[in-house]
Amino acid sequence: MWSGLSRRGKKLDDTLEDMRDPYRARGAGDPANAAMEQAVVRVIETMRENLGERITVDDMARAAMFSKFHFSRIFQRITGVSPGRFLSAMRLQEAKRLLLTTSLTITEITYLVGYSSVGTFSTRFKEAVGLPPTDYRRLGGFTDTISRDCRRRGLGVATTTVSGQVRPPDTGAVGPVFVGLFPDWIPQGSPVSCTVLRRPGPYQLDKVPPGTWHVLAHAMPPGLERYQHPGDEPLIVGANGPITIRSGAGQRRADLCLRPMRVLDPPVLLALFEVRMEALGGAPQQDRARASADRAAARRAETGQVEQARA
Numbered sequence: 001m002w003s004g005l006s007r008r009g010k011k012l013d014d015t016l017e018d019m020r021d022p023y024r025a026r027g028a029g030d031p032a033n034a035a036m037e038q039a040v041v042r043v044i045e046t047m048r049e050n051l052g053e054r055i056t057v058d059d060m061a062r063a064a065m066f067s068k069f070h071f072s073r074i075f076q077r078i079t080g081v082s083p084g085r086f087l088s089a090m091r092l093q094e095a096k097r098l099l100l101t102t103s104l105t106i107t108e109i110t111y112l113v114g115y116s117s118v119g120t121f122s123t124r125f126k127e128a129v130g131l132p133p134t135d136y137r138r139l140g141g142f143t144d145t146i147s148r149d150c151r152r153r154g155l156g157v158a159t160t161t162v163s164g165q166v167r168p169p170d171t172g173a174v175g176p177v178f179v180g181l182f183p184d185w186i187p188q189g190s191p192v193s194c195t196v197l198r199r200p201g202p203y204q205l206d207k208v209p210p211g212t213w214h215v216l217a218h219a220m221p222p223g224l225e226r227y228q229h230p231g232d233e234p235l236i237v238g239a240n241g242p243i244t245i246r247s248g249a250g251q252r253r254a255d256l257c258l259r260p261m262r263v264l265d266p267p268v269l270l271a272l273f274e275v276r277m278e279a280l281g282g283a284p285q286q287d288r289a290r291a292s293a294d295r296a297a298a299r300r301a302e303t304g305q306v307e308q309a310r311a
Helices: 002-019 031-049 057-064 068-079 083-101 106-112 118-129 133-138 273-279 285-310
Strands: 160-167 177-182 193-197 202-208 211-219 236-245
Touching (some): 031 057, 083 106, 083 133, 160 211
Antiparallel strands (some): 177 193, 211 236
């Protein structure tokens, strides 16, 4: 009897955990859900092909062949974010790629990814990625610091600790794992708290203020932390949320299951890889910056040679 209850309890726990990750709780095997996923994928591909154009929710709904209202609800349920926010994240992700793989100016990239103002683009890029576009390019896409969002940790505000287990993916081993606490499903801006693990296992996030948060993690296969083809990284991700923290609450537990990133997942916008190397005792900062600049120059030179050959 108890073993049966234990099995049912474990199944319930697994279900509840999966429900906290929109990337895992999509009703696998359900034909209706599969059809909706295919429609959302079709919209995401349309976004990717037209990042420099003005794309409205009406345009997206037509591509999905849903009504505008129904489409927005379905898109948010499947991806965890609204269509507009997903599109904005894709534009910034493409800007990251162009900064590292081309010699295009900031102004040219601004218009290519759908912005009409260089100032607006630069501000949003820095807010999301953690570096201005020029610094991101100069450092080859790496950063050695991540600022924490301390605005909600006022004097006298009681904070708590969020901890749990990061479980490895079924597909194999992973390298260092970044775990951060964010306001929504897109890993961008300054996390409220974050940590770096050498490998999947127990984690702890301290000084978490009251609010509603999402625990987001990402990693890469061992040896690919300095992947040479930005935009094509074989990322591995995990999520749990939303988690509501109330003032004076005790420690909260939130486990994560890592899995390969999919088309339906919002882009990872933070420049994080150098943080992992820093936390794990990587090269001195001056050497890292020089190596990053050399890698970026080599990629731009290679791209220039390809463009010259095409001309």
